[in-house]
Amino acid sequence: MEEPWLEIHPDFKLNGKPYTLSKLINVAEAMQFEGDKEEKILADFLLNWLYPKDTLLASTSGSTGSPKTITLDKSKMIASAKATGDYFNLYEGTTALHCLSANYIAGKMMMVRALYLGWHIDVVIPNKYPLSQTKKEYDFAAMVPLQLQHSIDELHRVKKVIVGGAPVSPVLEQELQSLSTALFATYGMTETITHIAIKKLNHRTDEEQKLNAYTALPNVSFTVDKHNCLVIDAPDVTSEKVITNDVVNLISESKFTWLGRADFVINSGGYKVHPEQVEQVLELVIDAPFFVASVPDSELGEKVVLIVEGKEDSFPEIDYVGLHSFQVPKKVFFIDEMIYTTTGKVNRNKTKEKLKL
Known part of the structure; x- marks a missing residue:
């Protein structure tokens, strides 16, 4: 052979x-x-x-x-x-x-x-x-x-x-x-x-x-x-x-x-939100590690949230220009340090668990 x-x-x-x-x-x-x-x-x-x-x-x-x-x-x-x-x-x-x-x-x-x-x-x-x-x-x-x-x-x-x-x-x-x-x-x-x-x-x-x-x-x-x-x-x-x-x-x-990834898609009030598309827009205005996720919501089913590495009191106001209203995060959570995978990517699920979301 x-x-x-x-x-x-x-x-x-x-x-x-x-x-x-x-x-x-x-x-x-x-x-x-x-x-x-x-x-x-x-x-x-x-x-x-x-x-x-x-x-x-x-x-x-x-x-x-x-x-x-x-x-x-x-x-x-x-x-x-x-x-x-x-x-x-x-x-x-x-x-x-x-x-x-x-x-x-x-x-x-x-x-x-x-x-x-x-x-x-x-x-x-x-x-x-x-x-x-x-x-x-x-x-x-x-x-x-x-x-x-x-x-x-x-x-x-x-x-x-x-x-x-x-x-x-x-x-x-x-x-x-x-x-x-x-x-x-x-x-x-x-x-x-x-x-x-x-x-x-x-x-x-x-x-x-x-x-x-x-x-x-x-x-x-x-x-x-x-x-x-x-x-x-x-x-x-x-x-x-x-x-x-x-x-x-x-x-x-x-x-x-x-x-984006199918397992990351957020269904918020009937709208499908791809976190990666929102992140591409926010990359232009957020100078810190971050990602877009969701949490349960009684009215929307899931609501879009933003998780940022840093301190809230030192973080500037975020400009959401370029996003549709259903894509705009309804709440921002701050974390001292994200959890990362062995390949250097943010582990979204583990980071959310750390925040108890």
């Missing part, structure tokens, strides 16, 4: 050094014993990838339900790597910055792309200042919004950057418009082996700006279920259709705009 994951592209380089299969295994084994936490995570992934078995285990983030461990087909991971290379024209000799933890699918796939496509990849600590750890220029990098936000002044050293893990706020998006770097928001999840749709964040045409839509990668198509949740058909990377928890406006079988 063919095992292409056991073949390292002859142009592959890790931190400036070329590797044979046996040498890379030896280095990964040494990292397991001598490396720091993130080096050990990367070493574990490399050894699992280079082991003669056609699948590996990966943890989901909960995008399609509760977090769980799933089995991924290595041949489909290679197909995903090839799709990224083809879409962004990133072939052998591409210089890439790896600044994501290999604990998650995005970090795993950066290494798979490098191994299979022949990239020259540099690994840095996956903190919020990735470009401060190197002075080199790169063709490509993948980041989360927090890393992007703290890399604005150095982004000119990277030609193309994909951003995932969370939505890019309107405030941050505004800062990206004058940058030379081509920036793209990605839509995907562990089940689809990272991104299966792309949206430009800058250098957009007027039509792209107006639509603000995600576009499918080749051989990917979309439908919606009865709740208007996105259904993904991507046979190259997953053997079954993926039914998501994301409510979308389906423009065509290859384009959609994202509205």
